[in-house]
Each structure stands twice: as C-alpha cells, then as structure tokens.
Amino acid sequence: MLKTEMRNPDTYKIAEMPTCDIIRIINNENANVISAIDKALPEIEKACDATAAVIENGGKVYYLGSGTSGRLAVCDAAECPPTFGVPYDLFNGIIAGGERCMFKAAENAEDDPYMGVDELKKRNFSSNDILIGLSASGSAAYVISAVKYARELGAKTVSITNNPDTELGKTAEIDICADTGPEVITGSTRMKAGTAQKIILNMISTTAMVKCGCVYENLMINLKPTNKKLRKRMIGIVVEILHCTEMQAEQLLCENNWNIRDAVQTKGDLK
Numbered sequence: 001m002l003k004t005e006m007r008n009p010d011t012y013k014i015a016e017m018p019t020c021d022i023i024r025i026i027n028n029e030n031a032n033v034i035s036a037i038d039k040a041l042p043e044i045e046k047a048c049d050a051t052a053a054v055i056e057n058g059g060k061v062y063y064l065g066s067g068t069s070g071r072l073a074v075c076d077a078a079e080c081p082p083t084f085g086v087p088y089d090l091f092n093g094i095i096a097g098g099e100r101c102m103f104k105a106a107e108n109a110e111d112d113p114y115m116g117v118d119e120l121k122k123r124n125f126s127s128n129d130i131l132i133g134l135s136a137s138g139s140a141a142y143v144i145s146a147v148k149y150a151r152e153l154g155a156k157t158v159s160i161t162n163n164p165d166t167e168l169g170k171t172a173e174i175d176i177c178a179d180t181g182p183e184v185i186t187g188s189t190r191m192k193a194g195t196a197q198k199i200i201l202n203m204i205s206t207t208a209m210v211k212c213g214c215v216y217e218n219l220m221i222n223l224k225p226t227n228k229k230l231r232k233r234m235i236g237i238v239v240e241i242l243h244c245t246e247m248q249a250e251q252l253l254c255e256n257n258w259n260i261r262d263a264v265q266t267k268g269d270l271k
Contacts, residue, residue: 002163004136004189008182026191029184033196036162036178043176044200047132047158048207050174054130054156055090055212061205062092062125065134066110066142068190069160069197070095071102073134076201084214085222091205094119096142109142110135116146127154132204134197135159136189138166138177147171160200162193176200216241225258234260242267 008029014022037044051061063073070093077093080086095101096116097109109115125131131150133143138161148171150157159172162180169175178196183189209215214222219240225231231253238249241264249263256262 002137002139003179003181004162004183004193005187006182007186008184011184014184026184029192030195033178033180033192033199036180037196037199040176040178040200043174044203046174047176047204048211050156050158051130051132051204051208052211054128055208057128059126059128059130060090060092061208062094062120062123062129062131063134063201064094064116064119064131064143064146066096066101066140067105068194069134069136069140069143070097072194072198072201073132074102076198076205080205080209082224082226083220084209085220085224086209086214092123094123096140110140111142113141113145116142117149120146120149125150125153125155130156130158132158132160132201133168133172134161134201135166135168136162136193136197138163138168140168144168144171158204160197162189162196221260223260225253231258234258238263 011025014025054061063077065073074093074095077091080091081088097106101109131147133147135143144167147157147159147168151173157172158174158176159168160176161169162178164177164179169177178200180192180196183191183193185191219237221237223230223234225234234253235246235249237260238244238252239246242249252263252266253260256266
C-alpha cells in the first residue's frame with residue numbers, strides 16, 4: 001500500500017479528541033514535512049538548475065497535476081508574474097479537468113492518460129521547455145502520460161511525489177520524492193503531501209527566478225505598479241538600494257515609468 005494511503009496510528013482516535021489535541025497533532029505531523037523535504041534537497045537542486053537553464057535558453061515552465069497537485073501548480077504559476085515581473089506565459093499551471101476543477105473537484109480526471117498530453121499539445125509544449133509533473137501517489141495516469149510525452153520530445157522532466165519508487169518518479173528525468181508518510185486523515189493528501197508540494201514549487205520557481213536575475217540582493221526588482229501597496233513597496237525598494245528619501249525615490253520612479261531597474265540605473269547603482 002502507498003504510504004500516503006496508510007492509516008496514521010497516532011490519529012486513530014482523532015474523532016474523539018478535543019480541539020486542542022487535534023490541532024496539536026496536525027501541527028506535529030506538519031513538522032515532518034520539513035524533514036521529508038530536507039532529504040529531497042539534492043533532487044530539488046537539480047530541478048531548480050534545470051528550470052533556470054530552460055528559462056535562460058528561451059523555454060517555458062509547465063506544471064501539471066490533478067486535484068490538490070493541480071491546484072497548487074496553477075497557484076504557483078499564477079503568482080510568478082506579479083512577483084518577478086515575468087510574462088504570464090513563462091510559468092504555466094495545468095490542472096486535470098481544466099480551469100473549472102480549480103473550484104469543483106473532478107476526481108476521475110487523473111485517470112485519463114490522454115488529456116494531459118492533449119493539454120501540452122494545445123500549448124505547443126516543445127523540447128525547449130520543462131515539465132514538472134505533480135502527483136502525491138505518483139500513480140496518476142494523467143500526469144505519467146504527459147511526462148512520458150515530454151521525455152519523448154526531448155524536454156526536461158521533473159516529478160514531485162510523496163511516495164518512493166512510483167511510476168511517475170521512474171518516468172521523469174529528475175524524481176523529487178518528499179516522503180511525508182500517512183496523513184492525519186487517511187488518504188487526505190491535501191494535508192502533509194500538499195504542503196510539501198507547495199514548498200517545493202516555491203523553491204523551484206523562486207530559485208530559478210533568482211538565478212535568472214529577477215531578484216536584486218533579496219529585493220523584487222521587477223515589480224509592477226499595479227496597486228497602491230505595490231507602488232509603496234517599489235518606493236521602499238528604491239530607497240533601500242539608493243539610500244535616498246521616499247520623495248526622491250518616487251520622483252525617480254515617475255521619471256522612469258515606474259520601472260525600478262531603470263530608476264536605479266539612472267544613478268548607476270544597479271547592473
């Protein structure tokens with residue numbers, strides 16, 4: 001039996017526990033996520049470097065999964081453009097069953113071995129791109145067939161699973177397994193497994209963007225002035241880099257179409 005489908009012996013009596021014990025045991029189990037990811041760091045490093053290399057060579061990043069994995073894929077892809085100022089088609093999140101499944105589950109979608117491939121074809125996925133397939137069980141046909149297709153094209157492929165020795169892990173070039181073990185609620189991989197996948201996606205996208213020059217020191221240098229909060233943050237970044245006043249920073253940004261990089265370069269402090 002898959003570890004993620006096993007019963008957790010520490011939670012057999014969870015339905016009888018007081019609230020304080022329920023949340024304590026959930027928190028204790030979540031602590032195990034970090035140690036599981038720590039063991040997977042060597043493969044995560046390979047995935048980060050592969051993703052950065054694809055982007056630097058003009059390729060795109062595709063995340064693909066079903067259920068919770070698919071929703072996490074879509075979320076991380078959607079958050080990269082506003083954070084790093086990259087085009088919206090650089091990171092692509094694909095969920096089995098389509099956009100509607102972000103809000104209403106379609107549990108049978110993961111069993112379709114053709115739909116994932118069709119989605120990649122529709123998006124003109126090529127050998128220049130990278131596919132990161134996510135499946136807690138590592139057995140979702142939707143994801144496995146898509147990864148196989150990507151490998152046949154000669155594209156880079158990564159798997160993110162929560163069970164060792166899975167078919168998906170054996171199919172991908174880089175196999176990231178965060179072995180989070182049995183869930184608090186048996187089989188509910190939206191819990192520890194999902195948390196681990198979210199952290200790993202954050203690591204991959206953030207590290208790739210850092211390596212591609214989208215971060216200066218630890219500052220979001222490519223922010224866009226899409227709301228009041230972000231304009232204030234942009235002013236703060238310019239102040240931090242140039243050690244000027246907020247008024248001077250705002251003036252520089254206004255003179256440079258609210259482009260932080262251009263505003264700072266006028267002073268010669270940013271390469």
